[in-house]
Amino acid sequence: MTDIRQLGKTISANAFQCYIRRHIKLLGEFSSLSRSHYFQCVICSNLWQTNAVNIWNGRGCRICSVNRKRTSIDDLHKLGTERGLRLLSDKCMGISTQHTWQCMSCSRTLHIKPSNVRRGTTCKCKKHANSN
Numbered sequence: 001m002t003d004i005r006q007l008g009k010t011i012s013a014n015a016f017q018c019y020i021r022r023h024i025k026l027l028g029e030f031s032s033l034s035r036s037h038y039f040q041c042v043i044c045s046n047l048w049q050t051n052a053v054n055i056w057n058g059r060g061c062r063i064c065s066v067n068r069k070r071t072s073i074d075d076l077h078k079l080g081t082e083r084g085l086r087l088l089s090d091k092c093m094g095i096s097t098q099h100t101w102q103c104m105s106c107s108r109t110l111h112i113k114p115s116n117v118r119r120g121t122t123c124k125c126k127k128h129a130n131s132n
């Protein structure tokens with residue numbers, strides 16, 4: 001482990017920005033890891049102030065981390081509707097768990113992960129129709 005306090009004295013703003021690059025932007029001048037700075041999330045534009053050491057230690061944007069986790073049953077219904085699928089599962093078990101859907105065109109029952117639905121997986125009858 002690198003001693004953060006030691007590092008804080010020598011690290012440059014560039015090195016810091018480079019290290020945290022992920023999707024967080026340091027706003028303003030970098031002074032030291034133990035000082036509070038403004039950060040902005042490139043994805044959602046959320047602006048917040050925190051100790052640089054928190055970001056250094058891997059703390060990310062709070063809004064994005066909440067968004068990533070929270071997929072509601074409503075989101076799945078919406079997602080399904082966009083693909084012509086009716087959601088039969090009654091609760092959201094996460095986007096990488098298979099859910100039960102019904103094709104709105106042929107009434108076939110399907111088991112597909114929401115993450116795959118998002119990527120375009122849908123009922124075979126639709127794929128067939130689309131390719132014609």
Ligand SMILES: [Zn+2]
Pocket residue numbers: 041042043044045046061062063064065
């Ligand atoms: Zn964000």
Ligand SMILES: [Zn+2]
Pocket residue numbers: 103104105106107108123124125126
């Ligand atoms: Zn179908």
